Amino acid sequence: MADDCGRHDDKQQLAKRVAVAIFGFLIIFAIVVFLVWAILHPTKPHFILQDVIIYAFNLTAPNYLTSNMQITLVSRNPNERIGIYYHKLDVLASYRNQQITLPTLIPRTYQGHQDVTVWSPLLYGNAVPIAPFLEVGLNQDMNAGMVLLNVKAFGQLKWKVGTWISGRYQININCPIYISFTGRTKAVQVGVAMKYQLVQSCSVDISLLN
Numbered sequence: 001m002a003d004d005c006g007r008h009d010d011k012q013q014l015a016k017r018v019a020v021a022i023f024g025f026l027i028i029f030a031i032v033v034f035l036v037w038a039i040l041h042p043t044k045p046h047f048i049l050q051d052v053i054i055y056a057f058n059l060t061a062p063n064y065l066t067s068n069m070q071i072t073l074v075s076r077n078p079n080e081r082i083g084i085y086y087h088k089l090d091v092l093a094s095y096r097n098q099q100i101t102l103p104t105l106i107p108r109t110y111q112g113h114q115d116v117t118v119w120s121p122l123l124y125g126n127a128v129p130i131a132p133f134l135e136v137g138l139n140q141d142m143n144a145g146m147v148l149l150n151v152k153a154f155g156q157l158k159w160k161v162g163t164w165i166s167g168r169y170q171i172n173i174n175c176p177i178y179i180s181f182t183g184r185t186k187a188v189q190v191g192v193a194m195k196y197q198l199v200q201s202c203s204v205d206i207s208l209l210n
Contacts, residue, residue, distance in 0.1 A: 046075070049072070077115050091104050091152070149177050
């Protein structure tokens with residue numbers, strides 16, 4: 001009889017252990033499913049080019065362009081449970097796909113849930129040689145009173161969910177801006193510079209690094 005009671009207690013203990021193991025497995029499985037969902041379905045950060053201050057923008061013979069400016073780039077993380085680590089982000093200006101300033105490195109930044117981050121990097125391009133056909137096109141645009149530039153940022157980021165951090169992703173940001181050279185411009189003079197209030201939405205592309 002005692003042996004029967006002992007075997008009964010052993011069976012109860014085994015059943016409890018199995019139940020605890022199954023419960024623990026279900027919790028781990030739920031966490032893994034959540035992490036996979038969060039990693040595969042994060043919402044891209046939103047970027048806005050708020051303004052640009054032009055300190056210099058001029059052509060010199062034969063085909064050198066000097067363009068010095070300061071931009072205000074605003075990023076918002078729309079995710080409620082996912083943080084973003086910006087590990088590397090270079091910003092530059094281009095004209096018709098030709099780079100016209102040196103890249104400026106933005107310091108590493110962590111962006112929490114639904115946080116807004118503001119960067120104001122300076123972009124420099126002194127006597128940058130441009131292709132002859134671009135020099136002709138830029139002269140035409142400036143004479144017409146309007147020049148289309150692109151402020152681009154590219155780098156790497158990681159997603160953060162709780163204490164877990166993903167692998168690195170490539171991020172590319174493109175912000176088109178129109179710079180007016182006519183008397184009807186809405187730019188505000190700031191010392192010797194001209195400030196353009198833009199609030200221009202930027203395109204964002206994110207891809208997993210191999």
